[in-house]
Amino acid sequence: MTRRSLAADDPLDDFEPRRITLDGITKTVHVAGAGPAVIVMAEMPGISPHVARFARWVRDAGFTVFMPSLFGRDGAVADADEGAQVFRRACVSAEFRAFAGGGSSPVTKRLRALARLAHGECGGPGVGAIGMCFTGGFALAMMLEPAVLAPVLSQPALPLDDPAGVDMTTAELAAVRERMDRDDLTVMAYRFAGDAFCRAERFAAYAEALGDRFVARVLPDSAANPDAPSFFSRHVATPHSVVTAHLIDEAGQPTIEARDEILAFFSRRLLGCAASPARV
Numbered sequence: 001m002t003r004r005s006l007a008a009d010d011p012l013d014d015f016e017p018r019r020i021t022l023d024g025i026t027k028t029v030h031v032a033g034a035g036p037a038v039i040v041m042a043e044m045p046g047i048s049p050h051v052a053r054f055a056r057w058v059r060d061a062g063f064t065v066f067m068p069s070l071f072g073r074d075g076a077v078a079d080a081d082e083g084a085q086v087f088r089r090a091c092v093s094a095e096f097r098a099f100a101g102g103g104s105s106p107v108t109k110r111l112r113a114l115a116r117l118a119h120g121e122c123g124g125p126g127v128g129a130i131g132m133c134f135t136g137g138f139a140l141a142m143m144l145e146p147a148v149l150a151p152v153l154s155q156p157a158l159p160l161d162d163p164a165g166v167d168m169t170t171a172e173l174a175a176v177r178e179r180m181d182r183d184d185l186t187v188m189a190y191r192f193a194g195d196a197f198c199r200a201e202r203f204a205a206y207a208e209a210l211g212d213r214f215v216a217r218v219l220p221d222s223a224a225n226p227d228a229p230s231f232f233s234r235h236v237a238t239p240h241s242v243v244t245a246h247l248i249d250e251a252g253q254p255t256i257e258a259r260d261e262i263l264a265f266f267s268r269r270l271l272g273c274a275a276s277p278a279r280v
Helices: 049-060 080-092 107-122 138-144 170-183 200-213 230-235 254-271
Strands: 016-022 025-033 037-040 064-068 127-132 148-154 187-192 214-219
Touching: 016 107, 025 049, 025 107, 037 049, 037 107, 049 064, 049 254, 064 107, 080 230, 107 127, 107 138, 127 138, 127 254, 138 148, 138 170, 138 187, 148 254, 170 200, 187 200, 187 254, 200 214, 214 254
Parallel strands: 037 064, 037 127, 127 148, 148 187, 187 214
Antiparallel strands: 016 025, 025 064
């Protein structure tokens, strides 16, 4: 993969910006690659160069990436002020439920429709999905769509006002657990130990609901890249973004090992390739 600057806006010129209508709403989805589909959902404040880099790693591992535009300016390096504005707009948007008590965000219905469309176009046994931060829990809610076989939760941050909460109803979680047991599926989840937005209580809640179907990885804070963009340094302030802004792109780094495990998980579930000895 050609190295691109992470400090400059990414033109996303190796992706096809498709206008896709789902449930009567038309949005841009950036598509690239070949093979079974993986839906990559950006963290705050949008499809940054770091998110695009991760999507290219997925593409180069043998998948068709579908990267929906959910908020922010696609490809932009948003500064702290712009990123904060994107965050505030998302918190009051009808598409998202940022706070406890509302169940899964309405946008997850459209994301499930995207998974169905992507599976129909790309074939294979099913679809992978990864959510990050604000979208972290969306990949699990997407399991209500039968096409989704490989969900990954990276630092799921919702609901913002309940560290022990999850952004799904009890009935939705029970339906996902039933499906995972029936189809012998798992969900991978990642966080940094000191993450203030995705704390241990949230992973404990997922584990209580899903049992050993929830496979958690907790990285030490020392594994986080200290040289994060200004949005993160001002508004996040703790290690947070496992495979994007806080990833250290060097062999042997825990964040690179997490990336490789995620790619192996997608390969096992969607390509039938051997994965690591851990149950993924």
